[in-house]
């Protein structure tokens with residue numbers, strides 16, 4: 576999807592942002608991501624913010640707007656490790672979210688990287704956060720319709736579900752932030768770790784070293800191995816199907832890593 580230009584935003588919203596943060600000196604589109612029509616760092620004379628915006632469809636929200644609504648909903652409950660939502664506006668067919676800008680870099684997930692410890696600390700915190708009632712979307716939804724029992728993945732833990740390195744920022748002070756809460760859900764707490772496995776593999780881990788790293792999380796350690804096997808099975812099935820139906824460059828390598836792990840667990844047919 577191409578990102579629309581800042582100039583596409585409703586004039587009233589651009590004006591409101593300018594009034595608050597000063598004359599715009601620079602606009603830098605994000606280097607990654609594809610869920611919003613606009614995702615840019617906006618540098619004003621008096622402050623820098625991160626703006627995510629999406630166009631509504633004539634009759635309904637559309638996937639980009641739906642993603643932003645989830646981000647807005649969960650934001651007040653995850654302020655410890657998510658950029659604060661400063662402003663949310665619906666105007667002229669747009670949903671515009673203005674976030675605190677986090678100056679930071681993405682973590683290196685490769686084996687032995689010091690960033691892994693920093694990220695682990697934040698994941699521990701996230702796992703301790705009680706799930707707000709507004710997060711009423713079960714993670715099991717994503718494995719419906721492919722056959723197989725998704726109930727081992729059900730639960731009440733708050734799950735980000737997409738902690739890939741591009742959705743994590745580490746500040747110069749080593750504070751860790753998770754961005755992109757588009758897929759926030761509730762489910763079994765260890766599903767968060769499972770979702771990280773393909774990203775650990777793509778950064779150079781073996782399935783064994785990835786699982787060894789995950790062992791530090793009580794939820795992963797205490798999970799029933801047959802539940803994890805079922806997750807590996809269904810996750811492979813879902814991404815195999817998606818690979819057939821959706822053409823996106825990253826899905827092939829992602830699926831290969833999912834399969835590598837599933838094969839390590841001995842659940843591939």
Ligand SMILES: Nc1ncnc2c1ncn2[C@@H]1O[C@H](COP(=O)(O)OP(=O)(O)O)[C@@H](O)[C@H]1O
Pocket residue numbers: 605606607608609610611614625658674675676677678741742743744754755756757
């Ligand atoms: N609040 C923020 N401050 C600074 N950079 C951010 C912020 N939110 C997101 N980013 C950067 O923008 C990129 C895209 O944002 P993200 O929320 O992941 O959007 P998408 O839904 O398009 O993936 C992220 O990978 C991150 O590098």
Ligand SMILES: [Mg+2]
Pocket residue numbers: 607608609741742754755
């Ligand atoms: Mg993202």
